[in-house]
Amino acid sequence: MFSYDRYLHFRETDAAGVVYFSEVLNLCHEAYEASLRAAGVDLKAFFSATGTTIVPIIHAEVNFFKPLYCGDRIWIDLTLTIPDPNPNSKHDSSISSEFELAYKLYTTPDRSDRPVAQAKTRHVCVTPATRQRQDCSLYLGEWMELLQTTVP
Amino acid sequence: MFSYDRYLHFRETDAAGVVYFSEVLNLCHEAYEASLRAAGVDLKAFFSATGTTIVPIIHAEVNFFKPLYCGDRIWIDLTLTIPDPNPNSKHDSSISSEFELAYKLYTTPDRSDRPVAQAKTRHVCVTPATRQRQDCSLYLGEWMELLQTTVP
Amino acid sequence: MFSYDRYLHFRETDAAGVVYFSEVLNLCHEAYEASLRAAGVDLKAFFSATGTTIVPIIHAEVNFFKPLYCGDRIWIDLTLTIPDPNPNSKHDSSISSEFELAYKLYTTPDRSDRPVAQAKTRHVCVTPATRQRQDCSLYLGEWMELLQTTVP
């Protein structure tokens, strides 16, 4: 698990007076970026269009339980799951080319209350030129260890 | 069904050279806004903090099948579903206080290819002061008719 | 001159109930993109990191005269100015490597009222590898003609 926190900005609110829904996914992506930085990943290279491996998001979902306001401080807990290689996949079934991140968002540091929101993002490791899937653990092994995940 | 289209902006892209993932949900929300406008809804009042009914998003999800680029033109088809009132709900079970919007995004007007992305948002109609759920069809009846949905 | 219009989105508002200040510059950039498209420029290539010429913004400014609201329709008039080559420049003084765009934003199509906002952006044409300045008129001649500007 990795944790990230920051204050919510005015820019992220909308005319209903609360944080605009998709901004919660942006917060989650920031937590993901912070976890990569903590594992020593060079973010400029990692998120560039010219790398040897790219890791696009193929799915995202989010549930909102309470409104968030400008000036609120938010704590995000990030956990990583690597799905078992899928023997029925049309892709190379011996590698894990995908991972999923789950996010719980709290407005208190002690996480005593229910999360104010929960989200998931699913990512795939791909060679840009060939669109061929890559083994994520080769590319992101140190980061995966940081998040204390057991790769099956 | 309601359709909306526009060009993708440079601001919506990221350093990987494609449209940033959460911007697709922003596009979907624009399609929702355009459908409300088409039904004669006053958007400034509808999305303000001071209305008698608010309609926050409680869930959003999106799947990405192909990257989108600056300058691409995107067509979005929007459909509405009203779930049956839930007899086991802890809320008033005789009304439909929620609705779901499904979005299919295409990069050609004839929709001959598979969508480049698909999304869903789930909304709930609430009185701000009491947080009590409202019957969406009372508040949004004309818009629901526009989207040609049969309320069960 | 080039004109662009669209409705303002909920995402662009903030908790003060109006359009967030920097979103006005995003609107202006959209007008710039629309003018490039109208001149036949391929936006994906133009705004990529790998082109032979890039055109970064080196200055932006904006004045706000009236608040803008979700659902407002906005009309933007865009005009182009090419400064005289500067004989005292430390750069090649025989070419015009910069241009300036001025934007007037209105909430009525007949522009009878004072603009609700006015903005300017200043752009420079550069070769990415060498950072050497380029003659904008070579790269953007057709677009400049479209905007009916006399290059000095």
Added chain:
Amino acid sequence: MFSYDRYLHFRETDAAGVVYFSEVLNLCHEAYEASLRAAGVDLKAFFSATGTTIVPIIHAEVNFFKPLYCGDRIWIDLTLTIPDPNPNSKHDSSISSEFELAYKLYTTPDRSDRPVAQAKTRHVCVTPATRQRQDCSLYLGEWMELLQTTVP
């Protein structure tokens, strides 16, 4: 003076591989918000539509000297200027109803290099109902002291 720093996010970049121009103004606004928080201002109330005083931005400008990248850490120095009350103003000339914030952005904490960008925002203190100008020092006195400004 007040200082603020954070890492730049992937969301803030564009397909040219660098931070999108208007995001620099968003960073500046975050520094402003952080300075208000440091002075004990309740941000949710301060930036709401229902306060007794609102402080809209009436002018913003920014100069860009170097590109910024995803993962860069940025340090922002914020200084406050209160203009002399203007005897020729059409508004009440005995009060200072405006203030200006100047921002210098650096990519190193020791500020040894030239700033990568510089910006200004101009704000006016207004009663929402009457649109009448207010004396900013009455409303924002503690914050002004924090920024070590001498009000003329």
